[in-house]
Amino acid sequence: MSTVATQHAFYSKDLSVYYGDKQAVKKISMDFPDRQVVALIGPSGCGKSTFLRSLNRMNDLIPGARIEGEVWINDQNICDPRTDVVRLRQKIGMVWQRPNPFHKSIYENIAFGARYHGIKDRKALDGIVEEALRKTALWDEVKDRLNQSALALSGGQQQRLCIARSVAVRPSILLMDEPASALDPVSTAKIEELIAELKKEYSIVIVTHNMHQAARVSDRTAFFFLGDLVEYDDTRTIFTNPSRKSTDDYISGRFG
Numbered sequence: 001m002s003t004v005a006t007q008h009a010f011y012s013k014d015l016s017v018y019y020g021d022k023q024a025v026k027k028i029s030m031d032f033p034d035r036q037v038v039a040l041i042g043p044s045g046c047g048k049s050t051f052l053r054s055l056n057r058m059n060d061l062i063p064g065a066r067i068e069g070e071v072w073i074n075d076q077n078i079c080d081p082r083t084d085v086v087r088l089r090q091k092i093g094m095v096w097q098r099p100n101p102f103h104k105s106i107y108e109n110i111a112f113g114a115r116y117h118g119i120k121d122r123k124a125l126d127g128i129v130e131e132a133l134r135k136t137a138l139w140d141e142v143k144d145r146l147n148q149s150a151l152a153l154s155g156g157q158q159q160r161l162c163i164a165r166s167v168a169v170r171p172s173i174l175l176m177d178e179p180a181s182a183l184d185p186v187s188t189a190k191i192e193e194l195i196a197e198l199k200k201e202y203s204i205v206i207v208t209h210n211m212h213q214a215a216r217v218s219d220r221t222a223f224f225f226l227g228d229l230v231e232y233d234d235t236r237t238i239f240t241n242p243s244r245k246s247t248d249d250y251i252s253g254r255f256g
Helices: 002-007 050-055 085-091 106-116 122-135 155-167 184-199 209-216 237-242 245-251
Strands: 012-017 024-034 037-041 064-073 091-095 172-177 201-205 220-225 227-235
Touching: 012 050, 024 050, 024 227, 037 050, 037 209, 050 172, 050 201, 050 220, 085 091, 091 155, 106 155, 122 155, 155 172, 155 184, 172 209, 184 201, 184 209, 209 237, 220 237, 220 245, 227 237, 227 245, 237 245
Parallel strands: 037 201, 037 220, 091 172, 172 201
Antiparallel strands: 012 024, 012 064, 220 227
16 A cells, blocks of 8 residues: 555545445545646535545534545555544645635634644744745735735635635645635636646645536546546546546536
8 A cells, every 4th residue: 555655645445435324425446646636526416525525534523424445645544533633634624615714814814723733933923824825826915914804805815815724734635625616707717727836736636516627727537426436537538538428428518
């Protein structure tokens, strides 16, 4: 297993997720290349968001949810019950479908994670805040109003702030669950440009219903259907020459 782990940022092996007696994800084995974007596509209810949440144990917060199988990062199986999930979620950040800034200032939104992990020095916090905002192309837009409420930002700015909040704790992996679905086209374009920049430093997994977006931003694409991983390949191959008819039918709009 260590050989696979060194070639990829992380990978899952026979990962299944249950909600009570219902199996939502069925023995998914996938590898996620280092510093690439992997898009998860498929119709609503196919298990892609459930699978995404499993990659940093967010399903633990859902009553009745349980996981079988393994997710390996740095030779550690994060599904092991002894895993420190707080430290895990520092390594593997999460960006949700709708912007969810804290009811705090722009500065405190970014500094929150660093403070939580023990950084108190103001100069160090200032540096972390500026670095995170620069990485998400927000610094020039908000540097003169860092003490204002994050809720005063536009929807697109709020989502970039939430991404900045994730990168501020220096993760190696970013998970994004339809990060642009609630945004206008201009804000969506900025998020896509940001993803292209961020993959220079992070491995990114994104769930999207937008086929054009998946084709634009991802290096590899996985098609999910009814809890199964139907096909996983280079994005160009998935969109131009898929090996499974169901993949072709979904991408071409014949169902879903």
